[in-house]
Amino acid sequence: MDKDELVEYFRTQVRQDPEVPSAVAAIRTLLEFLKRDQTGETILGLRENLTQTIRRLEEADSSVAVSSGGELFLRFISLTSLEHPDLSQCKKVMVERGELFLKKISLSRSKVAKLCHTFIKDGAKILTHSSSRVVLKVLESAAADKKRFTVYVTESQPDSAGRQMADKLQNLNIPVTVVLDAAVGYIMEKVDLVIVGAEGVVESGGIINKIGTYQLAVCSKAHNKPFYVVAESFKFVRLYPLNQQDVPERFKYKADTLKAVEDLAEEHPMIDYTPPSLITLLFTDLGVLTPSAVSDELIKLYL
Amino acid sequence: MADCGEPDGPGNKDDITRSKNEGKELTKEEKQRLRKQKKHQKKQKERKNEKGPSETEKDKTPVSLLPPPQPVATQKAPSALPAPASAPIPVPASAPFHSSPAPSPADKPAKSKAELKAERRARQETDRAAKQPGSSSSGIKTKVPLSELNPVVKRLPEHVQVDDPAVVKRLAKKLERQQTLPYGASNKIPLRSDYGYKVSLFSHLHQYSRKAPLTQLLSIPSTVIHPSIVRLGLQYSQGIVAGSNARSVALLHAFKQVIRDYTTPPNEELSRDLVNKLKPYISFLNQCRPLSASMGNAIKYIKKEISNIPSQCKEEEAKTKLLTCIDRYIEEKIVLAAKAISKYAIEKISDGDVILVYGYSSLVNNILCEAFEKSRKFRVIVVDSRPRLEGREALRRLVQRGISCTYVLISALSYILPEVSKVFLGAHALLANGYVMSRVGTSQIALVARTYNVPVLVCCETYKFCERVQTDSFVSNELDDPDDLMVTRKGKTQLENWQDVSSLGLLNLVYDVTPPDFVDLVITDLGMIPCTSVPVVLRVKNLDQ
Numbered sequence: 001m002d003k004d005e006l007v008e009y010f011r012t013q014v015r016q017d018p019e020v021p022s023a024v025a026a027i028r029t030l031l032e033f034l035k036r037d038q039t040g041e042t043i044l045g046l047r048e049n050l051t052q053t054i055r056r057l058e059e060a061d062s063s064v065a066v067s068s069g070g071e072l073f074l075r076f077i078s079l080t081s082l083e084h085p086d087l088s089q090c091k092k093v094m095v096e097r098g099e100l101f102l103k104k105i106s107l108s109r110s111k112v113a114k115l116c117h118t119f120i121k122d123g124a125k126i127l128t129h130s131s132s133r134v135v136l137k138v139l140e141s142a143a144a145d146k147k148r149f150t151v152y153v154t155e156s157q158p159d160s161a162g163r164q165m166a167d168k169l170q171n172l173n174i175p176v177t178v179v180l181d182a183a184v185g186y187i188m189e190k191v192d193l194v195i196v197g198a199e200g201v202v203e204s205g206g207i208i209n210k211i212g213t214y215q216l217a218v219c220s221k222a223h224n225k226p227f228y229v230v231a232e233s234f235k236f237v238r239l240y241p242l243n244q245q246d247v248p249e250r251f252k253y254k255a256d257t258l259k260a261v262e263d264l265a266e267e268h269p270m271i272d273y274t275p276p277s278l279i280t281l282l283f284t285d286l287g288v289l290t291p292s293a294v295s296d297e298l299i300k301l302y303l
Numbered sequence: 304m305a306d307c308g309e310p311d312g313p314g315n316k317d318d319i320t321r322s323k324n325e326g327k328e329l330t331k332e333e334k335q336r337l338r339k340q341k342k343h344q345k346k347q348k349e350r351k352n353e354k355g356p357s358e359t360e361k362d363k364t365p366v367s368l369l370p371p372p373q374p375v376a377t378q379k380a381p382s383a384l385p386a387p388a389s390a391p392i393p394v395p396a397s398a399p400f401h402s403s404p405a406p407s408p409a410d411k412p413a414k415s416k417a418e419l420k421a422e423r424r425a426r427q428e429t430d431r432a433a434k435q436p437g438s439s440s441s442g443i444k445t446k447v448p449l450s451e452l453n454p455v456v457k458r459l460p461e462h463v464q465v466d467d468p469a470v471v472k473r474l475a476k477k478l479e480r481q482q483t484l485p486y487g488a489s490n491k492i493p494l495r496s497d498y499g500y501k502v503s504l505f506s507h508l509h510q511y512s513r514k515a516p517l518t519q520l521l522s523i524p525s526t527v528i529h530p531s532i533v534r535l536g537l538q539y540s541q542g543i544v545a546g547s548n549a550r551s552v553a554l555l556h557a558f559k560q561v562i563r564d565y566t567t568p569p570n571e572e573l574s575r576d577l578v579n580k581l582k583p584y585i586s587f588l589n590q591c592r593p594l595s596a597s598m599g600n601a602i603k604y605i606k607k608e609i610s611n612i613p614s615q616c617k618e619e620e621a622k623t624k625l626l627t628c629i630d631r632y633i634e635e636k637i638v639l640a641a642k643a644i645s646k647y648a649i650e651k652i653s654d655g656d657v658i659l660v661y662g663y664s665s666l667v668n669n670i671l672c673e674a675f676e677k678s679r680k681f682r683v684i685v686v687d688s689r690p691r692l693e694g695r696e697a698l699r700r701l702v703q704r705g706i707s708c709t710y711v712l713i714s715a716l717s718y719i720l721p722e723v724s725k726v727f728l729g730a731h732a733l734l735a736n737g738y739v740m741s742r743v744g745t746s747q748i749a750l751v752a753r754t755y756n757v758p759v760l761v762c763c764e765t766y767k768f769c770e771r772v773q774t775d776s777f778v779s780n781e782l783d784d785p786d787d788l789m790v791t792r793k794g795k796t797q798l799e800n801w802q803d804v805s806s807l808g809l810l811n812l813v814y815d816v817t818p819p820d821f822v823d824l825v826i827t828d829l830g831m832i833p834c835t836s837v838p839v840v841l842r843v844k845n846l847d848q
Binding site for chain 1: 760823
């Protein structure tokens with residue numbers, strides 16, 4: 001399966017089901033690659049090929065989730081010892097475990113939603129940022145639970161993703177208002193809690209998300225409003241940024257920009273880093289965690 | 304210890320001398336008995352020398368809870384104490400209790416093991432009972448009532464109870480007891496005396512003077528302490544070997560020499576005797592300079608390795624095995640760990656960085672030199688403080704490599720910090736609650752860096768992680784020689800006669816603790832972790848062992 005086929009398969013996955021997280025689409029592609037791959041002779045060779053595939057996928061879609069999902073997939077399928085001497089046997093076992101992994105993580109979004117919607121009280125005013133499918137799921141389950149609440153969404157330039165979120169919420173009959181990114185400080189005193197999604201959860205317990213999240217977090221801290229993050233566990237990534245500058249460049253910009261543009265200093269970054277001190281709780285399919293517990297979970301997942 | 308039975312009747316000794324004369328090898332039982340005899344004799348002699356008649360009186364009122372099969376002459380009526388639930392029987396060799404059979408040596412083979420155990424238990428209880436009324440002095444000790452199972456008594460370490468005279472007396476006695484040869488008091492480890500007026504907040508800690516090293520009080524030749532240990536102790540107390548890695552490595556090398564020169568005495572087992580031999584050395588080193596957390600972990604490891612030596616192992620084999628263990632420990636935990644930490648740390652150094660370091664940390668220096676080799680472009684600011692001025696050594700080494708450096712004293716910290724992009728700190732130990740124990744001044748740097756929003760990175764190998772918990776720098780610390788604070792400028796020494804001023808105290812602290820909120824990242828050989836994850840690493844390490 002060569003590079004273009006891979007990317008095509010990935011894009012088809014995303015197109016067919018817009019609800020699917022990009023990490024899941026990436027993992028499906030990797031699984032497909034594993035099934036079709038004929039060239040690998042040894043397990044080490046197979047791992048090499050998979051790592052290369054992940055790199056190519058990252059070139060297609062530079063979000064943090066693709067990178068973290070890919071690495072977790074690799075770990076999951078090769079973690080326990082594969083004792084079969086025959087390579088094809090090994091591959092079969094790997095494929096089986098890959099399917100298992102995929103099934104587990106497809107259910108993670110609903111698990112998160114189930115955990116989080118109880119934190120939304122009746123009559124709450126919620127502030128969220130940009131468009132996140134996990135947050136949408138959470139609000140959906142809260143609405144299904146007959147709770148009454150209003151939502152404020154930031155417009156989230158430069159791609160106005162916030163407006164799409166507002167449309168989706170209106171379809172669910174939830175009262176929603178779109179506010180400018182600059183109006184976050186103004187609106188903070190009215191809201192009761194802030195819920196955001198995450199593109200990646202880093203080792204320190206901080207998150208990487210659409211640009212503007214850090215601002216939101218600082219404001220909510222200043223007003224003492226709880227700041228909740230909802231993220232699936234496959235978004236945990238082995239990065240440890242110390243500040244905004246420390247986030248690797250390949251995550252900051254869209255994949256096309258990275259390839260096309262020469263001088264990245266001219267471009268505007270698409271994500272920012274929120275440190276753990278500003279986050280109250282993280283809702284994941286592993287449970288409700290404090291930022292310091294994220295490192296614990298990561299050690300369990302990766303070591 | 305309860306003087307329950309008569310001292311060994313002539314019968315026992317005859318037995319053993321008989322078998323010796325016959326050239327037979329002593330059986331295990333007989334070896335144990337010999338050992339106990341020796342210990343008992345030692346104790347008796349001590350008792351006669353020190354304690355008054357009252358003590359011996361107390362000793363002579365034993366409590367028998369289970370009537371031994373052969374009644375012992377001096378035993379009196381059973382006590383009022385309840386029978387112990389199931390007091391665990393201590394390992395026979397280490398127990399100072401004398402459980403020789405009762406005075407009918409002819410019946411020795413007739414006594415079953417169970418009866419011996421019962422007697423030993425009885426002796427234990429008597430001894431504990433005898434001790435109870437006598438220990439009224441230190442109320443700090445948490446002694447659990449006798450009716451419980453052998454309790455996990457957590458005692459405060461003696462080095463933080465210096466102002467309690469009873470504790471000091473106990474330490475002196477312990478040092479005396481740790482002589483390995485059964486003759487006189489001239490071979491004991493001397494107790495170092497405190498020097499100068501101590502500031503009241505720290506009066507519970509030792510304060511020694513460098514001008515009075517412990518080694519002056521030792522006789523020559525010192526038969527108790529191995530010469531390489533004496534040398535090491537002197538190097539510690541004079542500050543010739545300083546820095547936690549250097550001290551641990553020097554300690555391990557000295558122990559290697561001790562092991563090479565060691566021969567198992569007859570009728571002893573290497574695994575037990577060597578550990579006992581090391582005890583007085585460790586006390587001696589502790590007296591020269593309090594042990595660091597890293598040294599404590601190294602010693603625990605060695606003791607574990609020694610006691611794991613199987614008893615049928617030949618002496619030469621055992622010794623080579625121990626030497627390779629020690630070499631491997633140094634290689635894995637210190638040398639290779641430094642390489643791993645450098646690898647992670649170099650990822651965090653980007654071109655154009657301005658890095659601040661404090662004092663001299665061998666690990667941080669290593670990292671900076673490696674990063675410079677890998678052609679990262681950065682410059683270093685070295686912060687230094689009196690009285691040790693260790694930063695000068697760091698400065699010298701970095702400049703030698705060609706790294707561009709700036710040197711300031713800690714008082715200029717807030718002036719220079721706006722220029723800094725990262726702070727790299729070394730650590731003496733990482734405590735179980737995430738606090739970082741390091742050279743005094745480190746917490747100050749972390750605090751000011753946090754205010755300026757500069758990331759603080761601590762680099763520490765995992766062998767320095769310790770299970771202790773401490774939230775402030777007062778409860779356990781080290782006080783250095785107060786005379787170091789005196790400085791001579793333009794021919795005048797201002798504090799020359801500080802001892803004469805009764806209300807003046809000089810405080811020369813060595814360590815302080817930094818809370819985890821000020822530390823952004825800890826780089827260990829296992830990877831980069833947040834400061835709050837230290838207990839997770841400790842847990843994972845304990846699982847591995």
